[in-house]
Amino acid sequence: MKRRRYSNHDEEHIDESWLIPYSDLLTLLLALFIVLFASGSINNDKLQQIMISMNSALKGQGSSMILKENSGITKELEKSKPQTNKQAETEKLQSLMGQIENYINERGLNKVITIQDEPKGIKLSLKDVILYESGSAELKGDSLSILTDLLDLIKQVENPISIEGHTDNVPITGGRFKSNWELSSARALTVLYFFEEKGIPSNKLQFSGFGEQKPIFPNDTLEHRQANRRVDITILKTE
Template identity: 30%
Template sequence: MARRRKRVIEEAEHQDRWMVSFADFITLLFAFFVVMYSISSVNKGKYETFSESLDKALFHSEKVLREVEPIQVGTIPTRIQPIELPNLITVTQEEHQLSEEIMEEKRRLNEVSDEFQRALQPFVESQLVGIKKHDFWVELEMNSELLFASGKAELSGKAIPVLEKVAEVVRDVPNVINVEGYTDDVPISTGIYPSNWDLSSARATSVVKELVKNNIPPTRLSAVGFGEFHPIADNKDEAGRFKNRRVVLVLMSQAFARYGMTDIERAKALKLAPQTETQQPEPVEKAPDAPAQL
């Protein structure tokens, strides 16, 4: 009986063994780049901590660990530094109180302006009286024809009732009053008034005296003469000269009046750099124009 031959099965040679070694190589290369990237993006503290930990694990080194910051896990919080602003103004309680006083004074001046408008309405309509309202003063402009005869400084009979109404409006408010006299440019030369300076100052003084008679405290009043040097109209014609001959009552804000706030109080109220009393011993404030005080 014939024997069957055993068929020898030869194992086939695997052609893809290289992939195992290649995959291990790629994995190590990937790990190497991960480590390189991680140590390149950490701060100094993280790097020193990682280096010492790796050295101790691999070489069993007994180095004394230096104090380092712990490795931060997650996003490192950002500390926002406050922005320093130069000359930052902090509103104190005292400054707030002064600001409230300024606002209250503005409201009071507005009320005075409205009272002038009501009390002197007929004269306003006839353009003998004008009222100008500002933030820190009120101007009551009266034509000289309403108060004086030509070339005279004595009050006329029709001026007395007008000034009585003015006194009623300003009597109960504490603001100082500058009485300003103006003339036209027609020269005057008499034994009593050698120049328009003298005439304008005398007219302002006559108005001040009449206000004192009507119980306005003298400490609130001042008389100023401007002469012909601050016209509001052209002196070439009679209409312009008529407007320029006038007396103006300026009801001043206490913040700007000479005998109102001190320099330090005024600086705080207006948010200005304060000055000490030694730098400016006596505050001097003037009306909107710089008058010649006589």
Template identity: 30%
Template sequence: MDGDEEEVEEGAPAWMATFADMMSLLLTFFVLLLSFANMDVVEFRTMMGSVREAFGVQFESPGDFQTRSDTPVSVAPGGSPTDPSVLPQAPTLALAARVRERLRQQGLEEVVDVEVTDRGVALRVRDAVLFDVGSDHLKDESLPILTRIAELSTEFTQELAIEGHTDDRPIHTSRFPSNWELSAARATAVLRYLQTTGLHPEAMSIAGYAETRPIADNQTDDGRSQNRRVEFVFTRPPEPDSEGTRAAAATDAQGDQPG
């Protein structure tokens, strides 16, 4: 009877089932991460462009092409088209990632927000962390935070712009006739403390913007709290393709034309 039994072919190795389960779980995990993420399309495209340039990866198949784009493309004289939303921001996004990681290591991710702006990477600290209401005197508990930000700034070569902001509620005291004086005085107080940590003043600048640059709704308490802040902006270095460079290139191109 045993000789009549058909021989059953051996299937896939047992480890394949475990491997398939693991891949399914990883796929589910990343899908959940993506669903919870606040996706910024411009930043996503910027990062993809940076990766593509660094590794020579082609994300689209050769047969795929885009027939229409709303993104303006600039062409330098004698050069090739460049996408302004990708090239200028790729280094800035890399800097923002490094700043976020350093803040996490220093335990400051709960009190310092990091944002990518058109000027560079901004670290936002609410005024309640640094000052009492209507004051430009730094709280004692704010000094360790500022010291860590100073240590962080020494790791980067960008100029540090310190900017004071307020909400839209007016102030009128003998020391601060308006929010302009208050915001500027707070930025100055921060700069003077950073100088004591060893930062050179020529690497820093200050500005007070009063209530003119809100980031939230001033009609709510939380919105006003977000608007009362000090920003530390690691400014983006000048682009090689600046207005002056383009003008010089255009002049050279005209000079090369036969008279």
């Protein structure tokens, strides 16, 4: 009876020690797959650290170091994705800027159109003489072909577009508009409507009129006042 009871007791307590190495093996396999997936976007130093941790785990030092490194991989991936998007956008905008500069030079428009890279985006500045008659917000004939050409280039990107109207400080007397505020806003809005008619989505467009409040130069000479009367078209950065 004693021998039979002893045998039954052994049968009730099955040896489960094999589960420990099995679970460690699964952890190592998971870590390996994560390493293979992330190896294209992390640096060699990070890979070396991960390999050291895996080697330590294989020697029986546990899997905590691997889990720590896996957490580092996740953070590395999270950082690299936005950075890649931002870099791609920067390259597209720089390419667009180069094409617009070539267009301006080829057409001899340097005196009436300038372009510059600013923190908020690429800004095209067009003097009012190329777009409107004095005191008017209606686009004149020659300006339509120029705006169309520029727009064909701008359509290469899908970034939002900001349109700003500016005037000099000479007060408006008579005519359709009561102030420089109204004139600058109407001119920016006219360009916005033109872009919208040419296929730019409405939700990508915005406009504002600043009147005489943001001059490039002091309004002390005829040339400076002419430079201050302008429409700025900015292809905005999204990142």
